Amino acid sequence: MTEEELVLGDVGATSLITLYCHAIETRSENPILSDPKSVEITSVLSPVLARSRDPLGRRLAEGILDPLLVVHIALRARRYDRYVRDFLNRFPEGVVVDIGCGLNARFLRTDNGMVHFYDLDLPDVITLKKRFFQETERYHMIASSVLDDVWMSVVSVRPGPFLFLAEGVFMYLEEEAVRSMVLRLRERFPDCELICEVVNALWVTRPLNRLVTYKMQRRLRLGKDAVFRFGIRRSDEMETWHPGIRFLDEWSYYDSGEKIPGWLKFFGRLRLFRYTQWTVHYLLE
Structure with a gap:
């Protein structure tokens, strides 16, 4: 390579x-x-x-x-794996779509032998991923922007029910793009579930967005396009987008105690810190 x-x-x-x-x-x-x-x-x-x-x-x-960062990413991955397993316990032959999958091996970690699993990411990521993963009758990789409706047509050949995951994705998109995509999911996949990571809207606007940009570009050495553009203030905020969007539950890093230093556990009791970056779970009816 x-x-x-x-x-x-x-x-x-x-x-x-x-x-x-x-x-x-x-x-x-x-x-x-x-x-x-x-x-x-x-x-x-x-x-x-x-x-x-x-x-x-x-x-x-x-x-x-x-x-x-390592602990946070691992906690998030473990929780999203549990979301998938919980869904498959209810719908063993369900369809899971991992939006912005990266090089994640979630299918290997959660495969129950019946699920149909789709990994979706940008073409450059999927090209790299195909060097390490093989598609099967139940595991597929789609090279596409999440904003391109073509991938929905590919996935819709399955009867469902559907679970859509967006782990570390939506914050990099504009609000209107996220809203439009969620509404299209509701329309094309009735009664699907959406689990997505979100950030607080406070971190998308000045002056706090400058701190995020500094962390992403200076400390993590990411490029100028890796900036947060979308955030919400309440876990149920997407319900205001359509009456058919129903908030189910939420999860925060602070809900998992392993390896989290005591001082971080303390800050987790404060709303500002608990709802800095967290996960929301919706039913799109």
Whole structure:
């Protein structure tokens, strides 16, 4: 593999951070998440990234990541895996669509032998992913922007029911794009479920958005397009978009106590911190 084959867009590059967080946590003592596929992939990518001209790539190859970020990403992945398992317990032959899947091996971690699983991401990410994953009759990869309706036509050949996941995706899109996509999901896949990660709208506007931009571009070494553009203030806010959108539940990193330092647990009691970045679960009727 060459460095040119690892060139991803600014948003796509976040998938490498997620991948390495999974691998680092998997190799840790008493890991939150067991993701052996991430260890396999990083063992192939690291020699290439170590020679990269990209500062982010070199840092990843050296395993230089904020330990708190690693824990947060692992907690999120484990919770989303549980969402999938809970859905499949209710609908064993259901359809799961992982929007902005990155290099995640969620299908391997949650496959019940009956699910139809679709991984969706930008073409450069899927091209890389296909080097490490094989499609089957029940596992498919779609190279498309989430904003392109073509992928919905591909998925709609299945009878459902449907679960759509958007882990670390919506915050990088404009609000109107998110709203339009959610409404199209409700229209094309009646009674589907949507589980998505969101950020507080306060972090999308000045002055707090500058702190986010600093973290993304200076500390994490991501490009200028990796900025937060969409946020909400309340977990049930999307209900205002259409009467057929119903809020079901929410999840915050602070709901999981493992490996979270005591001072962070304290801040988790404060609404501002608990609802900085969290997950919401909707039924689209």
